[in-house]
Amino acid sequence: MNEAELKGIRDWFELYADRYCRENGCRESVRAMMVLKREHSRRVSQEAATLASDLGWNRSDQITSEALGLLHDAGRFSQMAEFGTFRDVESVNHALRGVQVVQESKVLDRCRGGRREQILDGIRLHNGLRVPAGLSAGSVPFLHLIRDADKLDIFEIFLDAFRNNRIHDYPEIAHHVDLEGPVSPELAAEVRAGRIPSYRMIRSLCDWKLLQVSWVFDLHYRPSCRRVGERRVLERLRDSLPDTAEIAGTFEGARAHLEMRCRTG
Ligand SMILES: [Fe+2]
Numbered sequence: 001m002n003e004a005e006l007k008g009i010r011d012w013f014e015l016y017a018d019r020y021c022r023e024n025g026c027r028e029s030v031r032a033m034m035v036l037k038r039e040h041s042r043r044v045s046q047e048a049a050t051l052a053s054d055l056g057w058n059r060s061d062q063i064t065s066e067a068l069g070l071l072h073d074a075g076r077f078s079q080m081a082e083f084g085t086f087r088d089v090e091s092v093n094h095a096l097r098g099v100q101v102v103q104e105s106k107v108l109d110r111c112r113g114g115r116r117e118q119i120l121d122g123i124r125l126h127n128g129l130r131v132p133a134g135l136s137a138g139s140v141p142f143l144h145l146i147r148d149a150d151k152l153d154i155f156e157i158f159l160d161a162f163r164n165n166r167i168h169d170y171p172e173i174a175h176h177v178d179l180e181g182p183v184s185p186e187l188a189a190e191v192r193a194g195r196i197p198s199y200r201m202i203r204s205l206c207d208w209k210l211l212q213v214s215w216v217f218d219l220h221y222r223p224s225c226r227r228v229g230e231r232r233v234l235e236r237l238r239d240s241l242p243d244t245a246e247i248a249g250t251f252e253g254a255r256a257h258l259e260m261r262c263r264t265g
Contacts, residue, residue, distance in 0.1 A: 001063045001115045009067045012107040013041070013074070020077040030080060032169070037076040040153055045069030048149040054223040055145075064115055065145055068122040072146050074098040075123075086172045088127075098123045114138045122146045129196070130218075148224035151215050155233045158212060162240040167205065178204045183247060190214070191250045194257065209237055210247075216254045216261075225261040234258065 048069035075098030083091035121139035181204030190197040
């Protein structure tokens with residue numbers, strides 16, 4: 001992919017997202033969610049490009065990463081406009097919706113050398129529980145990259161919300177969990193075992209935070225792990241939770257895993 005193709009994708013995305021962010025007929029809260037997704041997409045795009053550069057990928061692969069970052073959540077805008085929620089279980093799978101939106105736009109039609117497939121696979125699978133077997137070899141590195149870049153930005157979005165008491169800005173979470181409730185023992189046990197708990201196990205805001213802790217087990221690239229360390233993500237999550245032995249215990253494995261990944265890749 002070259003710079004001109006990236007510019008075409010960027011121009012398309014900005015116009016597309018802007019249309020939803022300016023929509024007159026919608027509630028202010030819905031518009032705020034659109035703006036949030038546009039900002040998230042821009043930041044993930046930059047994060048993906050920087051990770052690709054740190055990994056020593058060639059310029060064409062870096063540009064493809066940047067484009068994928070921008071497009072990975074393309075399905076969020078029409079999902080919110082149509083259903084008024086970002087909860088996939090109550091609406092549509094936003095990744096599949098994103099593939100549909102991007103295909104219908106024809107914005108990738110001029111991309112050659114498998115770039116179209118790599119980007120569409122990245123969009124389609126960025127939110128899955130894991131990277132499926134049997135995916136085309138050219139798509140796998142980009143899928144790992146977008147999953148890492150997405151998590152890195154989501155950590156910051158929620159850490160900011162926890163710190164500034166703005167969790168109510170995220171009704172998708174705030175309306176569905178007990179904000180004052182304790183950690184669910186089954187969920188904490190999953191994190192201690194080095195696994196990512198299912199979203200279905202989340203009962204409280206504490207559970208949501210511990211689920212975020214478990215994401216370190218799913219980071220693929222060493223530069224991603226280093227960023228989590230440099231940004232003190234685990235320490236900041238820890239500070240946002242009650243000071244109990246049970247919670248402290250769930251952090252130990254995650255911290256050790258992250259340190260090991262930062263050292264050995
Ligand atoms: Fe997403």
